[in-house]
Amino acid sequence: MFIQIIQGKVRDADEMRRLVDEWREQMGPTADGWLGGTYGMTDDNQFVGVVRFESREAAARNSGKPEQGEWWQRMEACFDGAATFHDCDEVAMFLDGGSDDAGFVQVIQGRVSDPERFRHFMEQPMDMLHEQRPEIIGGTIAMEPDGWFTETVAFRSEDEARAGERKEMPAEARRDWEQEMATMQDVKYLDLHHPWFASAS
Template structure:
């Protein structure tokens, strides 16, 4: 579980043809590398049905994240898994991180990633104001919470944690009140890309 605190998040994205081996590699990272990764707060990773890989790694500071990047254990682990990816693997970093709801939970039964681009960051601060959070808590009990990571170029990576895939699909059909819809419509005016959603069918939730 993680809550409201300032973090540095590294968003790793790539493509793989072997989700099962990457899941095994993530378990190995948790056993062998994580105990020596000072400042690591947790990770949310997984692979979509069509092979898109995400891993959001949370650290208590950029210094801790960069220290892990340079560590021998991290380098050895990466050398062992690099050939599981097809093409380029990107790493984006953010210290502009907001959580909503109850944040994340290692008990989540379904995880969804979204990617979009913000034209006016200050106009959507916070991403989910208190009134909207109260509405979500009341009408979407399937949604545990989540976080938004805004990168320096305006790209936004969001992650939402749900109790289960079935509950999330049912929740998506919930009729939201007019004031909530009005807030969403106003907020979307400050984005210049349609959000792309990624369902992590195979995923891992790790904490120290």
């Protein structure tokens, strides 16, 4: 799987939502290798789109279509400044992955100092996470070669997510979590209170 993250400050959130829906309805059905996407706006009008493709090559073929270029021109006009792209070949899904049933999605971004260690962490079973945080439906982790990562975590509701955050973790799980957090820099959290989703039929 390949994930492309598109984000940036937005000047016209309503038009951006309309254009994302337009793409899903009109171009999504014929897009090469498109699997789906998670989208949302933060409280300070930051748009985040996490789009999944079968491969980088499929995404590139889709980007080369004339209709894609015309659509992106209209989409780009909604941003207040330049949009940022993150292209990630290293992708992992955990638990049930992203879910169209989620009522709240938290996007976590940052950089890891030891990408190889983080890859190993990504590959581990998530049984303990499911046991300790049952309100987490699932999510995705995407990483670039330099260690920059984007993680999406899907919850049924924000209330359940906040309640889960307040739970005391068992000592072993807390130690593992703290060790992983120590390898991360420039971590930021982007809360999508009203996410929306798209998926290939």
